[in-house]
Amino acid sequence: MKRSYLVFGLMVVFCIGVLVSPFFLRISLNVPLVFGEEPYYHARIAEEISGGNIAASDTLVYNSRPYYFGPFQVLLGYASLLIGLDRALVILPVIFGLLSFILFYLILGNFGITGLRRAIMSVLLASSPSFISTFTMSGPHSLAILLFLGGFYALMSRKMKFAGFAVLVSTIMFGLFNSMLLIVLLLGHYLAENRRKMFFLLLFFFSFIGSAAYYLLTADSAFNAGILSSVLSDFGGNGFGIFTILLLFAGVAFTWKQKYSYSIPYFLLLFLMTSLLFAGPFVLAYMGFVVAVFAGEGLYRIIRMRWEVSAIKSFTVLIIACGLMFSTASYVSRIANQGPSQETVSSLEWLKGEEPGTVFSHYSNGFWIEYFSKKPVLMDGFIVSDFRNRYNDSMQIFYSRNLDKTKGLLDRYDVKYIYIDSSMRNGRIWRNNDDGLLFLLGSNESFTRIYDSPDVQVWRYLGR
Template sequence: MKDKKFIIILLIAVIILSMPYFLRILSGNPTFIGDSYYHTRIAKIIDSKSVSYADNLVHGGRTYFLNPYHVLLSFFSGFLGMELTARLLPLFLGLLSLSLFYFILRRYMVKDRFLITVFLIISPIFAYTFTVLNEHSLAIFLILLGNSLILLKKKWFLALAVLIFALLPFISFFSVIFNVILLLNQGIMDKKNSKNIFTALLFLVLFSIISFSVFNLDIEKSIAKLGVEEFISDFGGLLGFSIFILVLFVLGLAYLWNKKYITIYLSLIILLAAVFYFGSYVNQYLCFLVVIFAGLTFNRLLRRKWSLTAIKNFTLIVLICGLIFSPLSYIKILSDYPPDHKIVYSLDFLRESSNEGDIIFSHYNNGFLIESIAERPVLLDGLLNDIPFAEEKLQESSEIFYSSNLIDTKQLLEKYSIE
């Protein structure tokens, strides 16, 4: 029975993660989704480059340091082709991450693990993380894999976990922070396995300090301003939570309050605050914690004795409908997300009608598409943190977009050699 439940979870996950691309292809749009183009571009060129090189398709250039995610993408594309790899790799990592998450919940004897895992796969953030190419999908998988190995309580599994964690600094600085907080809380709560957990934590911190010092790796920081809508998918946030899952999460924090778990609550506050510093991608990691509280709360609502059955039924119907509607609407958003064949045609025309060194001015959200399809340098793209003088360029880009003064606009365009 337990195996059947898990198979059902995997089948639902496959359907949800496959639907965006299935709908795109069905509508005659075989293109990748959004930021996937940056990762496919880098994966195609890393074979001919060194570990570190200058990416000159953005104004001022930026130093690229080899990311394990791009190595993995390049490796599989070598025999599967980039078209197939770009669609299968996120799905593959998603199913593995889901399996490991379920395994961890089972090892900690969480009774509501089936419901919690269902909440995870219907979360819009889960759909994005494991549908669109992004390095955080690999970081999440490695964190879950390493923590699963530690739970097996064998020395060589612990050694393997330490080696896996050593890759995290090369993917994302926040992934290191998240895993440190995760291990710290596990070490405090799991007394029987605390020695192994704190050993892994110590090595993770040491490896990270050495990696960031020796290789001068970047520490991500959000430059673009984040609004409330960025955190709620129902308001248009691409990396936002379902408002119904958020409500259950907040209720869970209050309902399940226990002074024994004060470190967990403090950790959640730190992680939630980190969103404003690092950016909305932090939600991809937080999602795995948020759904635990949401799932536990929903189960309490199901089992709770209500004085009025009608109110209970109405509340549950609203929640269930909201939870089902949210992933369905989000799948439609992903399936319609740029680019489409018209945009690709326009970018092909741009490539043919411009010179190789011409800098293209556009909103930074379009940067990756211009770099990858039009093969032209841009003023800004989605990796604002890695671009020299990005804040100044972002401010002046806004001035160009909204300026009514032709002379000022011309001066700004000339400043960046935009013709």
């Protein structure tokens, strides 16, 4: 067998291993396989698509809002008809991840990056937290990235140029960001290949029109956390380990002299870094591929460069490898421990049987409440029309000890249930048992505890 095929096979096995490891950990922890919050939104939409009964608007949010869905949810819906929704939510992103990984590997080959350099870049990609989170938690960006890479790969070949072009243009369905990314990618490709201007202008035109139209019809996820914390996985984010970032800087420094040969990665890196500030942490999913190229280049050059002290070289490379492994292992274990817990699922399935009414909780529980209890929430992780008011009112309800004020706000939003879990009690909202709403719940007849477990409490609000 040719050595290159063996390396490729090993890379694929490594990628599969990394992508399935959080699920094995969750099986051992005996918690639901699907983790994270947003996958449950897509699951709910896919469920409605596969059931063929899509309502005019999303009524599981107070006052309803337009549906936010696209090709991913449609695909998920049809896949769920074949293999069941629970399986589709796990298998689909993993398959997208594996295919994206293979395409990345092939694209590197097309750019003349082979051997150890390509292997390092691929390993860095597969082990990066951004890649793992994108391709283990069901979301539209897993499909968008696959289409991007597929389109770009086809565009680079002689025979499939048009197919590649069509696939690339189709990514504008995923949002404004994707359309902008397409423009930058094509600009970079154009500059690198020096193709005909008309070809580029045509694509630019399609992308721009598509972006504007799509932006007017949809909205993106809200609640962007602090950028630095979201980038560094060691600080609790979903981006990259501290060593990958250091290697990224090293890679940029090493390649700076040949920046024109690296025009596409440089264009993309610049665009993605800027987008991260405006569009939010989901950009990290795309950034992972560019960061892998630069960080891989950095590590490759560190390994290959002539060292005066060989002992220091061995130790440095060993520590970098340990640091990268540590970041990945620690991230996998962290996401495997994410919610929802079995107790969350049980409590919400119990709530499903109660009479209809709006549920008030932290917005991060919103998608779970909608999916499992089929009851509307005040807020979830996506934008609603009067988002700022609702957010401020939520904070008032959480922290106020003024009963009249709290009741007034609960009445305004027709709240019937208050859902409190341990994460809310342990710092996400409150620190002490008598803070804000917790004080009112424990000392007032307007609230009745209707569900109580070590992890979850559900209260019924009896109104004025």
